[in-house]
Amino acid sequence: MSVVPRQTTNAPGDPAAAAPERKLTARGRERRSQLIDYATKRFADDGFHPTSVADIVDGIGVGKGVFYWYFSSKEELFTEILRTAQTDLRRTQRKAIGGIDDPVRRIEEGIRAGALWMANNPDLRRLFEFARTDESFVKAIRIGQRRHVADAVEHLQAAIDAGLIPDRDPVALAHGILGVTNQLTMTYLDGAGGGATKRSAEEVADLVVSICRNGFAGE
Amino acid sequence: MSVVPRQTTNAPGDPAAAAPERKLTARGRERRSQLIDYATKRFADDGFHPTSVADIVDGIGVGKGVFYWYFSSKEELFTEILRTAQTDLRRTQRKAIGGIDDPVRRIEEGIRAGALWMANNPDLRRLFEFARTDESFVKAIRIGQRRHVADAVEHLQAAIDAGLIPDRDPVALAHGILGVTNQLTMTYLDGAGGGATKRSAEEVADLVVSICRNGFAGE
DNA sequence: GGCGGCCTTGACCATCCGGTCAAGTTCGTG
DNA sequence: CACGAACTTGACCGGATGGTCAAGGCCGCC
Incomplete structure (x- = not known):
């Protein structure tokens, strides 16, 4: 008969787009993630719009x-996918550098873990890439990217303080690492890299680490 | 009265989307570039779709x-914008390394010119970024990117052969350079970089060159 | 076994989208 | 000044699109 009112009141301060926040049964949770999974694939394959x-x-x-x-809208679904993916990426990287003390090795393993995550989640990588170009989602992605960069900066600064690497702008370095990771995983692991042979995820991760560490002239 | 037939026959072999290829007067050429300029801005600000x-x-x-x-379609307009921009970028880089002999300096000046171009053409940079994420345009952008990478590889290989830089995969290096350039110009010159101070185009170009050359550990 | 809340249906809506086209205007040329 | 080609207009078309909603089925719990 009657239907639950559609508009869930947002937590104040939350500007736009909020989840319906319903009570879900097991069946409901399953349907929800089915929607997320399928939408992720379609967004990655055909584009969001x-x-x-x-x-x-x-x-x-x-x-x-x-x-x-x-979901209250198509946008909300997409934002949710982005948020979850960013959290997962961060957790993966944290776990990868868990027991390591040497700052330089922490950086390297962090980079490797990031590259491997991108390689293992090509759909989500493509969604990140798109989200950066769409005004509606830049904001959402910037939040996660800021965290991501901050993590890297922390380790870079530690290595600088320990005199293990030269003292250069760690924020810029962190962004550089991000750029190399994106570009190389895209080139070598997505469809058709520009005149480049296919490689395994591990090979690409090693390549990314090597380039981030040494540049074209280093060592 | 009567109207010129709409469908210009494509040059055979050209799969899809071709320009109407009309005879344009001065007035027509002006209108055409007015459309291109305005569309570029709108596409960059609001997105293509x-x-x-x-x-x-x-x-x-x-x-x-x-x-x-x-234009025969919205897609054709966009493709045209991309093609023109890629040509312009390439010409700018060629010009920048014109009189230089030392391979390493050629690489560095090429990188700097690329970064400066991105800084001076933020709208076109955003369009590139988007085009890479949209199935309809990847192909178009790959053509230019392949050329772009090939240019860089040539100089990297020359430097390797001359024993000026270590012998590492030049294709991967070229992609790495591209990734760093994109990420840093976006971060420091577009709206709101992730927790980073604003910088001038020249400062960013220097930063890009430095990171591409040395990585985080080099020198 | 029945009640109430979770879940699902699918027709419907207002709006917008890319693209067409018959008709009219502008303008350089002869 | 006349003619034809270049250019412009704006109503119109078929087909989406994101989103709504009244209605009904499902299912766990008392």
């Missing part, structure tokens, strides 16, 4: 209302 | 037919 809500629900074989039961 | 043809013609204050007089 060209993928319609109808495409997503039709692909799963459910009615359109299902989508809006779990 | 969110910007409609109606937005473009309304922004200029002309009828919709004007657009389709000069």
